[in-house]
Amino acid sequence: MIPLVSNTSQKTFISRLMQYPVTRAILALIVIFVIGLVFNGGGAFFKWPAHRDMLRQYSVFGILACGMTIVIITAGIDLSVGSMLGLSAVVFSLLTIHRDWNPWHAIPACIAMGAILGVVSGGLISRFRIQPFIATLAMMVFARGLAKFISGGMKISTSIQQADGSYIYKNDPAIFKMIDSRILDGNLAVVTLIFIFCLFISWLILSRLRIGRYLYAIGGNEEAARLSGVPVIKAKIFAYGMCGLFSAIAGICQAAQEYQGDPEAGVSYELTAIAIAVIGGTNLMGGRGSILLTLFGTLTIGYLDKILSINAVSEAGRLMLTGVIIVSAVLLQRRRK
Amino acid sequence: MHNISKRFGGTAALEGVSIELYPGEAHILAGENGAGKSTLIKILCGVYSEYAGRIVLENRPVKFSSPQDAARHGIAAIHQELSLIPAMSVSDNIFLGREKMKKNGTVDFSAQTIASQKILKRLGIDGVDVHRPVEEYPISIMQMIEIAKALSMNSRIIIMDEPTSALTEPEVNKLFETISALKLQGHAIIYITHKMEEIYKIGDRITVLRDGRFVAAAPIADMARNALIRNMVGRELNEQIQRRSKVCAEELFRVENLDIADPQGNRNLVNDVSFSARKGEILGIAGLQGSGASELLNGIFGAYGPVSKGSVFLNGNPFVVRSPGRSIEQGLALLTNDRKTTGLVLGMSIVENITLASLPQYSPVCWMRNSMEQKAALRYKQELNIKADELSREVSSLSGGNQQKVALAKWVGTKPLVLLLDEPTRGIDVASKHEIYELMNRWTAAGCAIILITSEMPELIALSDRIIVMHRGRISARLEGDRITQENILHAAMGQEREVA
Numbered sequence: 001m002i003p004l005v006s007n008t009s010q011k012t013f014i015s016r017l018m019q020y021p022v023t024r025a026i027l028a029l030i031v032i033f034v035i036g037l038v039f040n041g042g043g044a045f046f047k048w049p050a051h052r053d054m055l056r057q058y059s060v061f062g063i064l065a066c067g068m069t070i071v072i073i074t075a076g077i078d079l080s081v082g083s084m085l086g087l088s089a090v091v092f093s094l095l096t097i098h099r100d101w102n103p104w105h106a107i108p109a110c111i112a113m114g115a116i117l118g119v120v121s122g123g124l125i126s127r128f129r130i131q132p133f134i135a136t137l138a139m140m141v142f143a144r145g146l147a148k149f150i151s152g153g154m155k156i157s158t159s160i161q162q163a164d165g166s167y168i169y170k171n172d173p174a175i176f177k178m179i180d181s182r183i184l185d186g187n188l189a190v191v192t193l194i195f196i197f198c199l200f201i202s203w204l205i206l207s208r209l210r211i212g213r214y215l216y217a218i219g220g221n222e223e224a225a226r227l228s229g230v231p232v233i234k235a236k237i238f239a240y241g242m243c244g245l246f247s248a249i250a251g252i253c254q255a256a257q258e259y260q261g262d263p264e265a266g267v268s269y270e271l272t273a274i275a276i277a278v279i280g281g282t283n284l285m286g287g288r289g290s291i292l293l294t295l296f297g298t299l300t301i302g303y304l305d306k307i308l309s310i311n312a313v314s315e316a317g318r319l320m321l322t323g324v325i326i327v328s329a330v331l332l333q334r335r336r337k
Numbered sequence: 338m339h340n341i342s343k344r345f346g347g348t349a350a351l352e353g354v355s356i357e358l359y360p361g362e363a364h365i366l367a368g369e370n371g372a373g374k375s376t377l378i379k380i381l382c383g384v385y386s387e388y389a390g391r392i393v394l395e396n397r398p399v400k401f402s403s404p405q406d407a408a409r410h411g412i413a414a415i416h417q418e419l420s421l422i423p424a425m426s427v428s429d430n431i432f433l434g435r436e437k438m439k440k441n442g443t444v445d446f447s448a449q450t451i452a453s454q455k456i457l458k459r460l461g462i463d464g465v466d467v468h469r470p471v472e473e474y475p476i477s478i479m480q481m482i483e484i485a486k487a488l489s490m491n492s493r494i495i496i497m498d499e500p501t502s503a504l505t506e507p508e509v510n511k512l513f514e515t516i517s518a519l520k521l522q523g524h525a526i527i528y529i530t531h532k533m534e535e536i537y538k539i540g541d542r543i544t545v546l547r548d549g550r551f552v553a554a555a556p557i558a559d560m561a562r563n564a565l566i567r568n569m570v571g572r573e574l575n576e577q578i579q580r581r582s583k584v585c586a587e588e589l590f591r592v593e594n595l596d597i598a599d600p601q602g603n604r605n606l607v608n609d610v611s612f613s614a615r616k617g618e619i620l621g622i623a624g625l626q627g628s629g630a631s632e633l634l635n636g637i638f639g640a641y642g643p644v645s646k647g648s649v650f651l652n653g654n655p656f657v658v659r660s661p662g663r664s665i666e667q668g669l670a671l672l673t674n675d676r677k678t679t680g681l682v683l684g685m686s687i688v689e690n691i692t693l694a695s696l697p698q699y700s701p702v703c704w705m706r707n708s709m710e711q712k713a714a715l716r717y718k719q720e721l722n723i724k725a726d727e728l729s730r731e732v733s734s735l736s737g738g739n740q741q742k743v744a745l746a747k748w749v750g751t752k753p754l755v756l757l758l759d760e761p762t763r764g765i766d767v768a769s770k771h772e773i774y775e776l777m778n779r780w781t782a783a784g785c786a787i788i789l790i791t792s793e794m795p796e797l798i799a800l801s802d803r804i805i806v807m808h809r810g811r812i813s814a815r816l817e818g819d820r821i822t823q824e825n826i827l828h829a830a831m832g833q834e835r836e837v838a
Contacts, residue, residue, distance in 0.1 A: 210703045213693070213705065215695060217682050217693055220683065221679075225682060227680075319778070
């Protein structure tokens with residue numbers, strides 16, 4: 001008498017499988033992979049270094065995308081991740097190169113700074129009800145300014161200009177070399193390991209901790225969540241705090257890879273991070289998405305870029321093609337009613 | 338309108354309703370919640386274009402395909418939620434979508450300004466600068482601007498749905514003056530209200546609906562208050578709903594002199610309300626639209642933050658009204674009246690919705706214990722007879738009745754002492770309704786107190802041990818035992834002081 005639930009038994013196995021966002025994300029990745037097999041850049045795609053380098057290059061973006069995913073699940077957005085990366089790179093280089101800080105003090109200091117700035121964004125958004133777009137846009141500009149202020153607009157590197165105009169040269173700090181190195185006979189970059197660690201932390205938060213459930217509920221229906229006793233303000237501050245924290249980690253990696261702290265580093269990285277989350281299938285409207293999707297999103301965007309570069313597509317062509325492919329991937333993943 | 342019928346799926350919202358409207362009259366449309374007033378209005382102003390029966394306008398049969406179509410024929414509706422765009426100027430709002438154009442294709446702002454000023458003057462409104470954005474004016478002026486918009490379309494029929502619910506006393510008087518002026522100018526007005534005094538102050542004739550059927554129509558002078566109430570009530574009482582558990586003598590929950598301000602803090606939604614509920618009791622709150630009953634429950638629950646005045650006691654201890662989270666900790670639960678927008682997270686699974694309000698139980702030290710959660714959800718699924726093949730299914734895929742049970746399961750899962758239920762049976766099938774009645778019996782037998790709001794009078798009467806009736810944010814009657822009758826409730830709900838013989 002009462003209709004139970006929509007009848008799924010009549011649908012085919014494939015279409016039932018396609019209901020899951022993960023299947024669609026994998027499909028998008030497979031499509032890119034097949035394109036890579038066809039346009040293999042004279043066989044370069046069949047060789048391991050292509051994949052290894054892609055992973056290394058996209059680890060920093062992947063770390064940013066972890067934080068971005070957490071924020072997007074709450075139906076928010078964080079535009080400040082690129083600037084925060086730059087700020088963190090500058091501060092980390094300054095502390096380790098100029099001030100000779102012990103890296104095990106400098107790393108927590110940078111991460112704490114990122115988390116605090118993220119908490120500020122989160123507070124503006126949840127406590128003072130500023131739209132996430134605006135609040136994090138302001139933070140983006142502010143953090144970039146702070147990075148330039150701290151660095152005096154110069155790259156913080158091992159060659160340090162003295163007051164009399166002469167240079168003194170310092171050795172690269174050991175921590176830079178360590179983060180920039182590879183393990184397993186040079187097959188796995190340390191930054192990739194850090195990316196995997198960030199994925200794991202995000203997975204813990206989103207899937208295993210109570211706060212993760214709160215984040216999904218807020219993104220799905222903030223009012224219903226509030227009336228169910230969900231601490232909306234705290235949870236949102238936590239989300240932006242985590243996003244700032246991951247941005248700081250990404251900044252440390254970036255500094256180590258470049259052996260300097262560039263106050264201009266990370267410009268427009270926020271857009272790549274958003275693209276990764278969205279291509280993975282995390283919904284910008286909030287409430288849906290997962291960190292696994294973001295992993296697939298990172299690989300999809302990373303392979304896309306790699307395939308275009310091994311085929312020597314010009315930068316102009318790469319940008320245009322990336323735009324087209326982002327739209328196609330999102331259309332492919334659209335939830336079917 | 339002749340013989341109008343409208344069905345939604347299997348249920349008839351209107352059956353053979355007719356209404357006649359003459360120029361220069363204010364026609365009251367009366368009936369309880371769910372009597373079919375809104376449906377009738379929506380047909381008249383073109384929102385529903387599928388219906389049986391016919392509409393005759395000035396001796397010509399018409400059928401409106403859309404609200405725009407109805408507007409072209411001179412029918413305008415002013416709903417409770419105003420349809421103005423806050424940031425746009427008064428004159429731009431009046432001419433929205435029908436801008437006066439110059440020959441060169443640009444908007445003729447000066448013509449619009451002059452025309453809007455003329456209309457506002459006709460309505461007798463001074464001091465409104467038509468260039469200022471609408472949001473700068475109080476709600477009463479906004480309503481006048483809506484009326485001005487209707488007049489600018491040469492509307493001959495103006496429908497007003499509860500226009501006074503947000504107005505203060507002087508503003509109401511001003512509105513009535515305007516309505517009188519409109520009547521003199523030959524406009525016909527359909528006026529929906531739940532306030533007895535307004536009916537007799539402004540109305541010329543009245544049509545009463547009940548359960549989607551036409552009951553009576555008469556000049557206002559020919560229908561005395563008691564006759565009107567008699568016409569409105571008379572819905573069949575449902576013998577199948579049974580109240581079985583016994584009420585204890587022990588008081589569980591008490592509210593004293595409570596005021597609840599609206600979240601913007603402009604005015605009080607609820608004024609000086611006091612009541613108490615005993616263990617195992619179902620306390621019904623009756624009230625027509627705009628009575629403040631729903632706001633009362635939301636306010637007690639802390640949905641609007643701390644209350645401005647008054648105190649609440651639970652189990653003899655002071656109860657802190659601060660936030661929903663705090664209320665849940667103290668043993669209060671609120672089932673909101675709209676499960677889709679405020680009750681459930683539709684994109685989340687059944688399990689996740691059931692445990693949302695009681696997550697700390699399943700995550701000691703912040704760490705989710707999924708098997709514990711699954712087990713609990715399964716238990717509630719069985720206890721409430723939620724029909725779903727898998728608990729991991731999104732709640733949006735469930736039927737209304739099952740969604741409602743998920744929402745109830747969420748609240749029962751918090752182990753509340755007092756359950757506030759706002760329209761627990763709205764929009765669900767009959768079988769689920771009866772299951773929910775049964776659950777309410779079971780919970781009260783276990784010592785819970787339930788405070789119930791429902792717009793279905795037979796349901797309220799059958800389930801409640803006592804009933805308080807609200808009107809304009811105040812308690813207008815407290816009924817017990819034999820005094821619980823549809824007539825008494827309706828009298829009080831419409832703001833009618835009446836001594837019971």
